[in-house]
Amino acid sequence: MKYSLELTAFACGAIIMILELVGSRILAPYVGTSIVIWTSLIGVVLGSLSTGYWVGGLVADRHPSKKVLSLVALLASVAVSLTALFADKILHLLQENIKDIQSLALASTFLLFTPSSILLGMVSPYTVKLKVQNLGSSGITVGQLYAISTVGSIFGTFLSGFYLIPLFGSRNILFVLSACLAVISLILYFSAKRLAAATLLPLAFCILGITQPTNAGIIDIDTQYNRVRIFTDPDRNGRDRVLLQTELQSIQSAMYKDDPHDLALEYTKFFKLGKHLNPAMKDSLMIGGGAYSFPKFYLKNYPDARMDAVEIDSGLTSLARDFFFLDQSDRLAIFHEDGRVFLNKSSKKYDAIFIDAFSSISVPFHLTTKETVGRLYNVLSDKGVVLVNLIGSVEGSHGRLIRAEYKTYKSAFPQVHIFPVYDPYYGRAVQNIILLAAKSDEIPDFNSEDEEISRFLSHRWTRPIPDDVPILTDDHAPVEQYVFSD
CATH class of the missing domain: 3.40.50.150 (Vaccinia Virus protein VP39)
Known part of the structure; x- marks a missing residue:
């Protein structure tokens, strides 16, 4: 595929920002939406990306191959899907064992988003390595790829904040991101003729993930501002109530x-x-x-x-x-x-x-x-x-x-x-x-x-x-x- 590297740079730039914004919604019921969680999320993601840039550059110099970059994208797909599958279980466990909210926010962000962020960070230096043909044109090539990646990040920011999060659940969005990364991996690995058949696998995986059942009896919905859970639970006298939560520590309405x-x-x-x-x-x-x-x-x-x-x-x-x-x-x-x-x-x-x-x-x-x-x-x-x-x-x-x-x-x-x-x-x-x-x-x-x-x-x-x-x-x-x- 002629513009596979440009497409990869754009898509991964978008996915990084969507992942970060969706991450805030996944964490919100456990650590809130204050500046504490945004500080943790932004800091951990930036640190992970910088690590990815470093590692990606080293690996690209030693193994400058689209197939290796394809593997990086595939591993990122797996990391994102694991976050979607196990985020609530991990957050429940951390919440039970870490009482300090700042430590909880850092630990939660680190465990859930560091692996995928490092792998996504590896993409930029790798695409540059594969795209640069000679030193005489390296400046414009690097500038174009970084511009494309940044435009992707801008696109992902507006897409997730204005459309994706209000319309779809956070968990579903993560599965879609995982599927997109799997498709990118296949684009980099396979020839164009074999690509159509190969993309059926991540599509099936995405549908399987989205249709996985959530907790029985709980309505879990994302609005533009909150992740909302609605469920029934009796009060101490046995009187049935319908409850609304935007964070797990307390009931917001009943x-x-x-x-x-x-x-x-x-x-x-x-x-x-x-x-x-x-x-x-x-x-x-x-x-x-x-x-x-x-x-x-x-x-x-x-x-x-x-x-x-x-x-x-x-x-x-x-x-x-x-x-x-x-x-x-x-x-x-x-x-x-x-x-x-x-x-x-x-x-x-x-x-x-x-x-x-x-x-x-x-x-x-x-x-x-x-x-x-x-x-x-x-x-x-x-x-x-x-x-x-x-x-x-x-x-x-x-x-x-x-x-x-x-x-x-x-x-x-x-x-x-x-x-x-x-x-x-x-x-x-x-x-x-x-x-x-x-x-x-x-x-x-x-x-x-x-x-x-x-x-x-x-x-x-x-x-x-x-x-x-x-x-x-x-x-x-x-x-x-x-x-x-x-």
């Missing part, structure tokens, strides 16, 4: 099968304090829709109120409609955009704002900062309140994010309180914590005749909160350091 509008997670029930603290609540904003558990409850129980819900991932909204009984309502307006972007341009006034956009290992820093808090203050009505779901402790090293958020909200709001959801007495307990900020100077009413509301109010933290962390700002918000500190 719904009771026998009552889709009931609140199945304890922390979401604390959002009922919004109505107690501002009885005139009519217009509310929710940042972080997920499966829309609280918006559904809100619409059913507050028939005179309306809500704007901001969820960046339209895929989650579609899943909420398909699996969590989210119905159309003229009292619920859904905006698919970033919460901070929405706040920056909003001129509407809200009586209550509910924020449920943080998880135990993924914290969008730009929603934690003084600038965001200032925008929240500005879009609240005079009696308005903000309720934020956070995860951490009040005291100890695991409470640094909680204390930083508390201090940040105190810089703008006259009244700020925190409510540990499960254990209101032990300050070092890591749990859901509801932060309440009130715009009014008036002391909130922390008493209620309603038994459930009274129980929630009794969880208010009244002991001193250590002042040992700075206010979070857009310029400096080390949320990953706070979340993952020991």
Whole structure:
């Protein structure tokens, strides 16, 4: 095939970027989507590619043959397919044995993506060696091949980010990449006449891999922003629930099968304090829709109120409609955009704002900062309140994010309180914590005749909160350091 080396350079450049982007989705349920995982992924892949460049150059000088390059592509195909087949098992094992999130991210990335990245890195120097005919034309030949490879990387980046990941599962994409590498191997090895028959093997392998069954009873879907798992599991009382996960450490949304509008997670029930603290609540904003558990409850129980819900991932909204009984309502307006972007341009006034956009290992820093808090203050009505779901402790090293958020909200709001959801007495307990900020100077009413509301109010933290962390700002918000500190 006349342009087999150019095709190889282009395809491998694309596959490297697709592999890296898909890798982030494979790792996300185990280590999150914070800067920690991107640092690990980018660093390990770059290190592996540099190793591949070095080794590839050495091998190319000693064995300058298309058949050897074909073997490299074939081995890369095998490495990618093994990642697709065993990634979840390896990640489960690592998660059970490595508790430090940075070490887990590095170990996971190294084991899953180092072999394939090294082999893909070997391709560039090998194609150069085979393509260069004389030193007089080496400059333009090297430049052309690197340009072709880089164009392939650009193509792979846009293809995976805009189309492949939202439309197909991460595992399926890896099998397709494996098949593509196998085809490249065959193109390099066989003559054109034998190529058509030879490509049937990787095609069959690809179909076999894609059709392998996943865990029974689990729906595993990739959206544009998340890898989502949906499954059923009863609560401790045996009441059946449908659960949604975007990371394995926690449940992001839940719904009771026998009552889709009931609140199945304890922390979401604390959002009922919004109505107690501002009885005139009519217009509310929710940042972080997920499966829309609280918006559904809100619409059913507050028939005179309306809500704007901001969820960046339209895929989650579609899943909420398909699996969590989210119905159309003229009292619920859904905006698919970033919460901070929405706040920056909003001129509407809200009586209550509910924020449920943080998880135990993924914290969008730009929603934690003084600038965001200032925008929240500005879009609240005079009696308005903000309720934020956070995860951490009040005291100890695991409470640094909680204390930083508390201090940040105190810089703008006259009244700020925190409510540990499960254990209101032990300050070092890591749990859901509801932060309440009130715009009014008036002391909130922390008493209620309603038994459930009274129980929630009794969880208010009244002991001193250590002042040992700075206010979070857009310029400096080390949320990953706070979340993952020991």
